[in-house]
Amino acid sequence: MDFSLTEEQQLLQDSINQFIEREYTFDDRKKFLDSEKGFNEENWKTFGSLGWLGMPFSEDDGGYNGGPVDVMVIMENLGKGLIVEPYVPSILLSGKILADQGSDDQKSNYLHPMISGEKIITFAYIEPQSRFTLSDCLTKATASDNGFVLDGYKALVHNASASDTLIVSARTSGSQCDEKGISLFLVDTNAKGVSLRNYSTIDGGKASELTLENVSVSRESLLGEMDEGFTAIDDAIDLATLGICAEAVGIMGKMNEMTLEYTKTREQFEQKLSQFQALQHRMVDNFMHYEQSKSLLVMCAAKMNDNTEDKKKALASLKYQIGLSGKHIGEESIQLHGGMGVTDEMHIGHYFKRLTTIRTLYGNSDYHLSNYASL
Amino acid sequence: MYNDVVYFALNYRGVLMNLSFSKEDQEFQQEVRSFIEQNYPSEIKEKQDQGIPLSKEDTVKWHKILNDKGWLAVNWPEELGGTGWTITQKHIFQNELAAANTPTLMPFGVNMCGPVIYTFGSDEQKEFHLPKILNGDIWWCQGYSEPGSGSDLASLKTKAEKKGDVYVVNGAKTWTTLAQHADWIFCLVRTDGSGKKQEGISFLLIDMKTPGVEVKPIITIDGTHEVNMVYFDNVEVPVTNLVGEEGFGWSIAKFLLAHERTGIAGIPSLKRELDRLRDITTQIQVGEGSLKDDAMFMSKLDRLEIKLTAAEYTELRTLAAMSAGGHPGPESSILKILGTDLQQELSDLFVEAVGYYAHPFMTEEDLASNESRIGPDFAAPVMPHYLNYRKVSIYGGSNEIQRNVIAKAVLGL
Numbered sequence: 180m181d182f183s184l185t186e187e188q189q190l191l192q193d194s195i196n197q198f199i200e201r202e203y204t205f206d207d208r209k210k211f212l213d214s215e216k217g218f219n220e221e222n223w224k225t226f227g228s229l230g231w232l233g234m235p236f237s238e239d240d241g242g243y244n245g246g247p248v249d250v251m252v253i254m255e256n257l258g259k260g261l262i263v264e265p266y267v268p269s270i271l272l273s274g275k276i277l278a279d280q281g282s283d284d285q286k287s288n289y290l291h292p293m294i295s296g297e298k299i300i301t302f303a304y305i306e307p308q309s310r311f312t313l314s315d316c317l318t319k320a321t322a323s324d325n326g327f328v329l330d331g332y333k334a335l336v337h338n339a340s341a342s343d344t345l346i347v348s349a350r351t352s353g354s355q356c357d358e359k360g361i362s363l364f365l366v367d368t369n370a371k372g373v374s375l376r377n378y379s380t381i382d383g384g385k386a387s388e389l390t391l392e393n394v395s396v397s398r399e400s401l402l403g404e405m406d407e408g409f410t411a412i413d414d415a416i417d418l419a420t421l422g423i424c425a426e427a428v429g430i431m432g433k434m435n436e437m438t439l440e441y442t443k444t445r446e447q448f449e450q451k452l453s454q455f456q457a458l459q460h461r462m463v464d465n466f467m468h469y470e471q472s473k474s475l476l477v478m479c480a481a482k483m484n485d486n487t488e489d490k491k492k493a494l495a496s497l498k499y500q501i502g503l504s505g506k507h508i509g510e511e512s513i514q515l516h517g518g519m520g521v522t523d524e525m526h527i528g529h530y531f532k533r534l535t536t537i538r539t540l541y542g543n544s545d546y547h548l549s550n551y552a553s554l
Numbered sequence: 555m556y557n558d559v560v561y562f563a564l565n566y567r568g569v570l571m572n573l574s575f576s577k578e579d580q581e582f583q584q585e586v587r588s589f590i591e592q593n594y595p596s597e598i599k600e601k602q603d604q605g606i607p608l609s610k611e612d613t614v615k616w617h618k619i620l621n622d623k624g625w626l627a628v629n630w631p632e633e634l635g636g637t638g639w640t641i642t643q644k645h646i647f648q649n650e651l652a653a654a655n656t657p658t659l660m661p662f663g664v665n666m667c668g669p670v671i672y673t674f675g676s677d678e679q680k681e682f683h684l685p686k687i688l689n690g691d692i693w694w695c696q697g698y699s700e701p702g703s704g705s706d707l708a709s710l711k712t713k714a715e716k717k718g719d720v721y722v723v724n725g726a727k728t729w730t731t732l733a734q735h736a737d738w739i740f741c742l743v744r745t746d747g748s749g750k751k752q753e754g755i756s757f758l759l760i761d762m763k764t765p766g767v768e769v770k771p772i773i774t775i776d777g778t779h780e781v782n783m784v785y786f787d788n789v790e791v792p793v794t795n796l797v798g799e800e801g802f803g804w805s806i807a808k809f810l811l812a813h814e815r816t817g818i819a820g821i822p823s824l825k826r827e828l829d830r831l832r833d834i835t836t837q838i839q840v841g842e843g844s845l846k847d848d849a850m851f852m853s854k855l856d857r858l859e860i861k862l863t864a865a866e867y868t869e870l871r872t873l874a875a876m877s878a879g880g881h882p883g884p885e886s887s888i889l890k891i892l893g894t895d896l897q898q899e900l901s902d903l904f905v906e907a908v909g910y911y912a913h914p915f916m917t918e919e920d921l922a923s924n925e926s927r928i929g930p931d932f933a934a935p936v937m938p939h940y941l942n943y944r945k946v947s948i949y950g951g952s953n954e955i956q957r958n959v960i961a962k963a964v965l966g967l
Contacts, residue, residue, distance in 0.1 A: 472864075
């Protein structure tokens with residue numbers, strides 16, 4: 180048994196931390212958030228040149244053959260810096276789908292430029308009624324003379340406005356919640372009939388509600404086999420779930436650090452807050468939540484290539500725990516900061532908001548607990 | 555910029571963290587399994603599986619079987635009779651013992667007094683005591699807590715006054731587990747009352763047969779006699795029974811507490827018991843189905859299982875860090891809290907599972923008797939166990955004390 184990072188993974192971790200220290204102060208971050216795209220394109224290109232964008236992909240696909248542990252290292256450290264660049268929607272979701280399902284042409288037109296940082300591609304699969312059920316898909320694709328016509332509505336499409344291309348899930352056969360009958364399509368964001376209603380999300384991100392009205396796409400836009408898109412969606416969401424859980428662990432570690440620092444500075448009743456035993460024990464509980472989450476994260480990263488049931492069970496355990504610990508650490512950190520914790524000025528609240536959205540993303544604790552029970 | 559990572563970007567080789575067992579480890583696992591199958595006495599196994607309390611003889615018997623194989627003092631240095639196993643092997647061994655439901659061995663000799671003696675003791679102490687601990691010839695108990703000294707252990711008052719070549723010991727120890735069976739007791743005693751309270755404490759080995767030692771039972775809320783008061787009335791102890799220097803007792807106590815906390819989580823047994831509870835839910839009738847159909851109950855069980863997995867991997871991470879850096883540190887405090895929380899929650903879920911049949915008062919004698927039990931067999935030990943396990947968050951440094959330790963040593967508060 181070995182839990183240690185390789186020298187190269189250590190180096191990867193160091194490079195991310197250096198980047199955050201030099202290029203991603205909170206003032207920098209605020210500027211990125213306030214820009215039209217909601218993140219900084221130069222950063223994204225830097226990520227590409229440093230190899231972070233290609234990490235999860237095979238050498239043949241232009242990547243670095245990284246595994247789940249490498250994804251964990253990247254996301255945990257991006258979490259510490261509260262990075263808003265679209266690593267999850269573009270690399271872990273769309274990239275994974277393209278790598279698994281893409282034809283050679285599709286890979287060279289979409290995946291390769293994505294890995295180099297030139298193209299951003301997001302994944303549109305959530306629908307207003309689908310909640311966390313991945314097979315719930317009402318958006319329809321009908322075969323036409325030249326290809327397909329797409330009609331429907333997708334919710335919470337992250338970074339859609341900054342994306343060149345969307346991967347859209349649509350039903351080509353079967354009924355609303357059937358796993359079979361879902362197909363995936365590459366759709367140009369500027370195509371006729373595509374309209375986006377853009378908004379900011381509470382965690383500093385950008386997302387859109389997407390309406391597809393009579394959108395014509397070519398036959399070559401079909402990604403993977405017709406009717407068989409579900410497994411690709413499921414696999415991509417699994418990888419992204421590992422990713423956001425690692426991000427959450429990075430965030431929780433950072434929040435604990437910031438809270439400790441704050442209580443060591445702030446004085447009340449002629450004492451540092453950190454000297455009150457009632458508060459000390461609560462910070463110990465936060466620390467234990469962090470350790471439990473980190474343990475399940477490490478376990479899950481190591482089990483991502485195991486057989487499906489072991490992997491699913493590990494993911495369900497992890498995401499359940501992240502929901503639980505995210506709530507605990509998030510709320511306690513704000514409370515321990517007192518009134519300052521609810522101000523926009525303090526960093527803690529921004530970490531809290533991202534952690535809170537992660538609790539719901541790809542299924543909340545209840546959803547994953549019931550997944551766990553069904554395995 | 556970022557020149558240091560160019561190498562990385564060009565030459566990256568992702569390596570998967572390896573948490574699986576090697577071929578050698580799998581063979582070792584098989585070896586342990588077959589050993590247990592061939593050597594675990596059936597009459598002890600039967601008692602264990604039915605929740606019948608074991609006698610001292612049962613426990614000693616299993617102790618000797620492991621010792622004959624050389625598998626008793628797992629953590630001792632190899633030259634003193636330890637195994638020299640890797641952390642993975644130790645992990646496998648503990649898991650296999652727990653899965654087979656073998657008796658829990660008394661920790662006081664092998665895990666506590668032994669390491670103290672081989673680390674701090676004199677050559678004479680090592681020669682006399684270590685073989686007897688391994689053989690199970692001497693049964694040890696632990697004299698730490700006193701009526702006035704619980705969590706504030708350093709305030710202890712049991713006095714040892716040096717008179718010629720003996721210490722004269724006066725005072726009282728409490729919560730002494732299984733002192734009624736013990737041959738020797740290791741004690742923290744006060745040899746100096748003048749300075750800082752931690753500095754005047756010494757570590758003394760006392761033969762229980764010495765005149766002036768008296769053991770009185772304390773009956774706990776589960777109705778059992780597990781713990782005792784031990785009184786010392788002018789007990790004369792040879793000065794050669796002092797371990798280390800006078801005043802060195804507190805350092806030894808801290809050394810021991812760290813050792814005690816790692817095993818205290820009891821994760822392998824928790825896994826076995828949780829599986830057993832899952833199995834029991836299919837045997838408990840509810841209407842036309844079983845408790846297994848009760849989603850509310852099963853959800854609590856699932857949550858507990860995830861918490862257990864988190865604790866298991868926290869322990870593995872701690873062990874891995876330890877193998878790199880030596881002794882267990884304050885991290886073991888986390889395991890004590892996590893493990894004992896789980897033990898208590900699981901004992902409560904058992905009570906909840908069996909419903910009304912947790913109510914009949916089953917004494918140790920009832921459990922051991924041949925008469926059929928009231929209610930299902932699995933229900934009888936459940937409530938005594940729940941009651942007994944209130945102790946786990948209190949002993950070994952209460953969980954509040956553990957939080958103090960983490961706050962100070964890990965969080966730097």
